[in-house]
Amino acid sequence: MSAAPRPAADLADSLPERIRGVGTSQIGLVADRGRDDPDVVKLWIGEGDLPTPDIVVEAAHRAMLAGETRYTYSRGIPRLHEALSDYHRRHWGVEVAPERFAITAGGMNAIMQACQALLDTGDEVIIPSPNWPNLAEAVRVTGGTPVTVPYRRSADGRFSLPISDIEAAITPRTRILVVNSPSNPTGWVMPLAEMEALRDLARARDLWIISDEVYAHFTYGNAIAPSFLQICTPSDRLIVTNTFSKNWAMTGWRAGWLVYPQGLAGTFGKLGQYNTTSIPTFIQHAAVAALEEGDSFIRTMVGRCAESRTIMMEGLSRLKGVTVFAPEGAFYLMARVDTGETSLDLAFRLLREAKVGVAPGTAFGPEGEGFIRICFAVSPALAREAVARLTRVLGER
Template identity: 45%
Template sequence: MSIVSSLSPRALAAPESGIVEVITYARGREGLIPLWAGEGDLPSPDFVNRAASDALLAGETFYTWQRGIPELREAFSRYYARHFSVSLPVEHFYVTGSGMHAIMLCVQAVTSPGDELIYLSPAWPNIVSAVEISGASAVGLPLDFKDGGWSLDLAKLEALITPRTRALFINTPSNPTGWTATREDLANILALARRHGLWIIADEIYALYYYGDAPRAPSFMDIMEEGDRILFANSFSKNWSMTGWRVGWIVAPPELGQVIENLIQYSNSGVAQFMQRGAVVALDQGDDFVRGNIERATRSRDILCDALIATNRVETLKPDGALYAFLKVDGVTDSRRTALDIIDKTGVVLAPGSAFGKGGELFLRACFLRDPRQVEEAAGRLRDYILKL
């Protein structure tokens, strides 16, 4: 028996990322335009960096309370009052070591080995792996795709519920599709969860990246009531260009406080205090920076989608939310092979839709949170490639 084969079956079953494969394939080449990952091209803002640096130099390097420093939890309360018009005491907020960590803790909190969690696909692949590593089963419901847009069939969602179902994972606005639930969608999902006694894990990381006629996307925050079984997983990565910081948070009923604290204690034991100081400043002083990111994303979305839709070979509408164009290109039957070919022939790096599971096999994902000039260059290269297919 080899050393590797002696490991846990759950660990061995964790798949390699289809996104990382294209990154590795492209790495080291000159002239690349990387639209592969869910990350912008701006560094973290100076005022956030300074707050963390000042705290580090001041000696804030000791253990902290697993739930987060009081100043950060208070900043969350102000943030949600400002952007979601809700009044949530600090007891609702828990600091985590990234949005991924927040999702993993939420999954661990509400599922046990043998349970089922239903998610909407195509989906960020980390979701499925987080569930399966925890010992539960991830059950995917493909969103319906028609005329370039995505929609949820609630009857199909309810039909997947079994006695083993414990939770629904709802990511809106969605990575990778850009599907954004309406308030009516959310109300119907919440009613279904109440009817069946299910938890909802709400990934609303992209809520502010909304291109409709409102300041943000509809949220479960708009309709939830006391006693509803909803956990929110969120991250500093996208809004404030802090992907490398690995700081996130959970919003949960205060009754779960000790359970979440324990799960944090036995995973990463808490987030460094100096990093939390940066997070406080991001929340309290970062609205203008976030608006700037959203404006860049809006311009780049329009540039990319307009250019590719004009080929009459791309069946994709402009996404309502998030940071991604999920492109269905005529003639593409193997998104992985096509993504590698696009790297070779154009230098543009996209993520293959096959990496996002059921329903994504014929698509390619492009992240457009980048300099509009660079996105315009990428759009031109992709347009030329598509027209030659």
């Protein structure tokens, strides 16, 4: 007679600690309550409201009709590597050899592969906080231990990250320093001089840097954000992760890339093989079109974000109990809201009473308590509507 199956709770308890310890996304908790409500202004997730540009969609269609629907190289098609090399030369003036790129299933898979390549069980990874929660959870899934270093705040609300604070957090178990600039959710942009100081610290301590540069074009001072590729050599312990999602409204396409040091093509070829085999071949041809023909779309996206940023900054600053800090980059506002509620409870209330979906600050770590994050990668009209709805619920000063 066979034994009865174990209860589901017992099965969950039997999983490895690194999986049991993975947190639940508070952004998802809020979004799942209003995801299917057409009346909700959805500002919780890092996604613009423009459709993918026609040049990308048409390139995918042409590739499918041409039979580009089969397996391909695990690191991606050579033509896409060449297009990425040209893209980095055009925007940052750097020479990155085509063989240093691996194509991934979005920026998240790029981060996961970086962690898989670098971490042993118990290795520590230093991450500034508040931070995109997926960074720390990728570390946990791959057996590492995230160590947060809080951003500092100046009197005018600007975020900063002294290199001395990072250095103080380093222990014998530290393996990786993570930088996300421009930052989700803070909007902080790391100055080039500080990047050089962090590079020198990593070299001195034999540490790796993972630089998440997905929002590089989204800055509001007429200059692209600097890249670690501008100050590092091909032999530095640097991995840069990026995605097609933000620049070209391709969040659902799941296409990204990473740049690794010279000599690791074999390593990332194997990781690509065992993670995804490869991302769809026709999507890679669409990504080539985005890189080669999509610069004007990026300018449209950034200009639109800049206008909606201004609308939300001006509108939210008039609300009772709300303090707004101007983000230097990315497309999020971190607004402090003093209502006596937790940020999660406030997010649920705004969803219920204002029909506006925001992300609770604690989704990005305990340092985010008292804040909400609002994505302003939406049309100016939608930004005005969101402000009007929030005004009706929170009231003006």
